[in-house]
Amino acid sequence: MKQHFSHRVIHQVRQIIDLWRQLPQRNWQKDALTELSLSVDKLIRYAGRFGATRHQQLGKDLLQLLMHIAPGECADNTQLQTINRIIQNLSQTALRHTDSPDATALIPQKKPIYIALQNTDQAVVLAEQMQYFSFRPELQRTPQDLVSSLQQRHPAAIVLDHNFGREGMGLEIAAQIQQQRETPLPVIFTWAGTPPSLKEQIQAQRSGSIAFMNETNVHALISKLETRLDCTPPQPQKVLVVDDSRTQSVHAQNILNKAGMITRVVNEPLQLLEVLHDFVPDIVLMDMYMPDCNGMELARIIRQQPEYFHLPIIYVSGEEDRDRQLAAMAEGGDDFLTKPVSPAHLVTTIRNRVDRARQLQQLIARDSLTGLLNHTHLQEALQQAISAADGQTPVSFAMIDIDHFKQVNDQYGHPVGDNVIRNLSLFLRQSLRKSDPIGRYGGEEFAVVLVDADLEQAAAVMDKIRKNFSCLTHDQQDLNITFSCGVSEWQGQSVSELIAEADKALYRAKDSGRNQVCTASSHK
CATH class of the missing domain: 1.20.120 (Four Helix Bundle (Hemerythrin (Met), subunit A))
Structure with a gap:
């Protein structure tokens, strides 16, 4: 029950x-x-x-x-x-x-992911690895099995050989599946041997393809699924409307609220910097001509603040002179919309600009190899977690170091070492909650902020991850890797002290034989 x-x-x-x-x-x-x-x-x-x-x-x-x-x-x-x-x-x-x-x-199991590969052995390898990432794979050995399974239950996604059964049959099956659905079913098409032609890739796109990947690149496949099936709702877009006309600003606010966006209105332009700091918008929607100052002057001032250098600015004005519009954009604006602007045009422009700005911010804040937070931004996330906890909720910090990583690079080469790093980052993302910030601290070191977890709970979580990660194989070479971990809990100390405690616990884990989790000695 x-x-x-x-x-x-x-x-x-x-x-x-x-x-x-x-x-x-x-x-x-x-x-x-x-x-x-x-x-x-x-x-x-x-x-x-x-x-x-x-x-x-x-x-x-x-x-x-x-x-x-x-x-x-x-x-x-x-x-x-x-x-x-x-x-x-x-x-x-x-x-x-x-x-x-x-x-x-x-906790009920997730929807299954159907795996339909021509190479059964490779399908088994993929299914085994997926289970460690909390996915629920189900093997489909023939086209008839796949069709029958789809009639009984729709999966979360399908990993499908484009030549499943015979040449091109996987593409045909996917096309038939999508014709029977109102919303497309995510399909990752795979290939082995010869890469697909452009014609096959176009056909795959029309059949709901979210990727066309080499079937032997197991963890890249898993990473694509992890990203595609993440159901965490995105943060709402925040728009700052700067316009001295209350009528115009309220009209814009109503349009944007209806699109699900959070807005703040500034009718007194000289209050802009104060509101920027308080509201922290994703984008600024600004009139060109206002009393006391104009939009171009405000844009220049915004751009002089380092923290707002990449903040998108869109002018919305009745100015129709193209030269003046271009001059305004040269002063820090990203786009110029001429009034009257249709609601659909306004909303679409803002969404696109904010999406691109967020993607850029992600690139700035994240490590290029793993996609995890970089050293600086992880420390900021730790400070924010401590501030949000306000002494009412436990916060723990874990430092992770891959065991004998130099030997991996020396024996298998740096490309394999990079794959191990990517695999651990993916495994951490899948094993932890989306609310737990994860970062690459440097080299083969990682760190995790565990919110609402005391020292004992955090150590138990990390030990379970350690055990499961040791079962993974890497780079198709039956290579198993382990890691050591040190955990500390925030109890009023500074961020640097909290990190130092976890670091000491990590070195104690390594000195004690590696492949284990140790807690900060100050808590024993």
């Missing part, structure tokens, strides 16, 4: 996240709001029967907010911020570090 209601709870959480994402595209219509409210009501009932008090309370808070939104009208800024916070919390409620180990038995 518990398993049944646990499945219902997790399913309702995912459905609520999907419906919330769709709401702006459905223009906050009455039927869309009603469908979301009914889904939240189901969550409350299922959570009550299962005894999932956290889900139940989040559901009640969310339903209360939805009841105050008039059909056809969008949520205001305050409501949007609160709802997004609840949605983020719901997305993180599957299993926490503070849960009992017995809780894992109550």
Whole structure:
């Protein structure tokens, strides 16, 4: 019975996240709001029967907010911020570090991933490795098996040889699958031997392809699945509207709120820097001509602040002179929209600019080899976690070092060593919650911030990861790698002291024979 209601709870959480994402595209219509409210009501009932008090309370808070939104009208800024916070919390409620180990038995398995490769041995290798990354692979040995399985249950994704059964048959099967679905099913097509032609790649795109990869590149395949199936809701886009006209700024705010964006309005341009620091927007939407100063002057001042150098700025003005528009953009603007601007044009422009800016920020903040946070940004994430905890929630820090890594590079070569580093980074992302910042500290060293986990819980989490990682094989050479780990817990010390304690525990783990987790001695 518990398993049944646990499945219902997790399913309702995912459905609520999907419906919330769709709401702006459905223009906050009455039927869309009603469908979301009914889904939240189901969550409350299922959570009550299962005894999932956290889900139940989040559901009640969310339903209360939805009841105050008039059909056809969008949520205001305050409501949007609160709802997004609840949605983020719901997305993180599957299993926490503070849960009992017995809780894992109550978490339902994910949808399966069908593996249909012509090379059965390679399919078995892929399936074995996927299990260590918390995926649920199911082998399909023939085209008939795949079609039959799809009729019984749709998977989360398919890994499909484009020549499964015979030449080109995998592409044909995928095309038939997609014709029967309203939303495309994610398919990773694979090849072995000869790379696919451009014509085959185009055909694969038309059949729902999210990638076309070499089937022997096992961990690259797993990484692609991990990225594609991540259901964590994105942070809402934040727009700062700078316009001395209250009428114009409120109009823009209503359009952007309806698109699910959080907005802040500045009608007094001289207050801009103060609001920038407080609001931390993803983009600035600015009028050209205002009293006391103009948009070009403000753009120059924004660009003089290092922290806002990459902040997108879009001018929205009635100025139609093309030369003046270009001159304004030369002063730090990224785009120029001439009033009147259609709501669809405004929203699409902002979304595209913010998406690109976030991607750029990710490149700046993350290590190029692994995609994890770099040294500097991981320390910032640790400081933010400590500040957010405010002494009420435990925060632990783990330092990880790959054992005998120099020998791996010397014996197998640096490309294999790079693969080991990438594999560990992927394994950490899959094994930890999305709310736990992970970084590459340098070389073969990694670090993790474990929120809502005390020293004992954090050590248990890292030890489980250590054991599972040691079972992975790397680079098709039956190469197994282990790591050592040191863990410390924040108890009022500085960030540098907390890191130093974890570092000492790590060296004690290495001195004691490696392939183990040690905790900071100050806590013993």
